Amino acid sequence: MTPIENSEQYSDQSFDQYYERDLFPHLQELEERRRQIVGRVTTAGFAAALFSVVAAVAGVAYTNTLGAGLPGIFIGLFALVLGGIIFAILYHFMTKGYVAEFKERVIGNVVRFVDPNLSYHQEGSIEESVYMGSQIFPTRPDRYRGEDLVRGKIGQTAVEFSEVHSEYRTVSTDKDGKRQEQWHTIFRGIFFIADFNKHFAGQTVVLPDVAERMFGRLGQKLQSWNFARQGELVKLEDPEFEQRFVVYSDDQVEARYILSTSLMARIVGFANKSNNQIHLSFVASKLYIAISYQKNLFEPKLFQSLLDKRLLQEYLADLSLAVEIVADLNLNNRIWTKQ
């Protein structure tokens, strides 16, 4: 099945039928629950706001009568912050069960629709050790979170992917000497792992190429001096591929064994299809792809109706993109010794 045929399978008729028959009943029930929650959240919001204002006014008035005007402002701020915290806690508890139920009933179903051989685990994720083992993002994260794990076998290819959000922390002291923590995202999006269809032993990393695009040959020279990366720069023949990606590997020949002319073309095709930044690596006969997203995927939006079909189509599109990697990169082509 060509990749194009594959994505047509997930749009139009077959999904519409599935939507009507299997998903809609779940969505209706969840929509009811959502409306209730919106009601409660709004009430809680008003209550918290009211509490904050009252507490602030009371606080200011109290300290004023004590004769200290300025600290009153701090008490007011403190009251507002307290109100905010109370609201956040209430919000969390009110929506938690809803999100879990939504994921289990809706996302779980969509996953099974896409491929019955796949299983969905909302709390699961790709392990940090595996993420680090891919060598794509060598920075050790200070915070690593993941969810929405999907795993199974598509044809002959075992796959596993989840949302991953890894961050590192910087600490700075501002002019008043206060310590401030800043969190920076290393990677956020879908981290995908598949069994590759050739045996190989080493490591090859394919990264988005900024330098070559901007600086041409000089950029290439700079890249070959990149000591942060283990391995040598590999210069490949496909011009479009070279434009978009830079490749480092510990073996020049093995890198080309993996990145055949046709695989390079397919990777470019997938990059075009995906519209997101992608990083790839090949380590010990496995393929790792990190697809960057700005948003949190597969989450129900509280203030948007669940009955809007576009919502489901968005989930389907995000899921399909990952699942179709197997077809797009022809990973089920097993004409060599690896089965």
Added chain:
Amino acid sequence: MTLGMLVAAVILVGLLILVLMYNSLIGRRNSVDSVFATVDVQLKKRYDLIPNLVAMVKGYMEHEKDLLEKLTALRVKALESQSHDDKVEIDNQIAKPLQQILLSVENYPDLKANQNMIHLQGTLNEIEEQISAARRAYNASVLEYNNAVDMFPTNLLAGMMRFTRRRFFEMAAAEREPVQITFGSKGD
């Protein structure tokens, strides 16, 4: 005094640059040879499998007997060849008959289904991919070397020290593709 030191410094820097350029040329030339060795290893693996292939298909392929003999003869020639150019030449010659044999396996259902045959085809395909990869790596290293020989300023030194361009390892006109074994699925 200072003029003398300045002249000495300039000469020293000039020598240093010469040394760097020379080493760069040597390094790149050695790289070419080293990668060719890898190509050679893969080619030899393929040549070693040819007797197995011939033995396996001989019983079935009465019509292709000439082809099998040609393949065996080429293999002997391949093992004897020494220079890079000869090896490249033999590789080009052997590609077509080998591919033809593998394609005609499709015409013999018993042979096609034979587990040993399937395994051999998988191995041969893998070797072809490896050869292709090694060849590409070789061409990349030849490009780097030729660039140093041709481009300014290393070309001056190259001319003086007799560094000459190397040939690329060109693909035979019969374009090489790993042969598909099963069910009409497209090769890579």
